[in-house]
Amino acid sequence: MLHYYNYSHLQPRRLIKIGEGTRMAPNVSFRNGDLIQIGKDCHIGDRTSLWAGDDGGKLTLGDYVSIAPDVFITASDYQLKKGIPFRQQPKRDRDVTIGNDVWLGTKVVITAGVNIGDGCVVAAGAIVTKDLPPNTICGGIPARVLKERD
16 A cells, blocks of 8 residues: 555656645645646645556646646546557557646546637546646536636
8 A cells, every 4th residue: 555655646747847825635646756746836636546657658747737626637648549559559658737726526548639818717527638728617528618707
């Protein structure tokens, strides 16, 4: 248990650039902390996973980002070429950028290469596979714009 906790919580956290006033649950999971940057006054909820890529694929959160529990964000995925087991294929690391004043609802999944614009709200359970524009409310599988913020 101690090995797991140091592997996914403490050791990578020491490498992350974290802005002033940011708070996070004690059970947030990190991968490749040296490629993660979190802005100021953010809140990161229980059981959230922030996984940067192994060989690139930075994960950047702006200021005032609120992340509800059980959110999963990854900057890496496997390729899906036919005839080759997916774990034997090279990973694709692509940056993920989440703008300022973004709210991610419970159990949101964000895949590699996605940019979420400033002021965006992502509804609970959404799976984000493409960029989302600023100041919109988005949801669904895959996530799409539902309406503009007032």
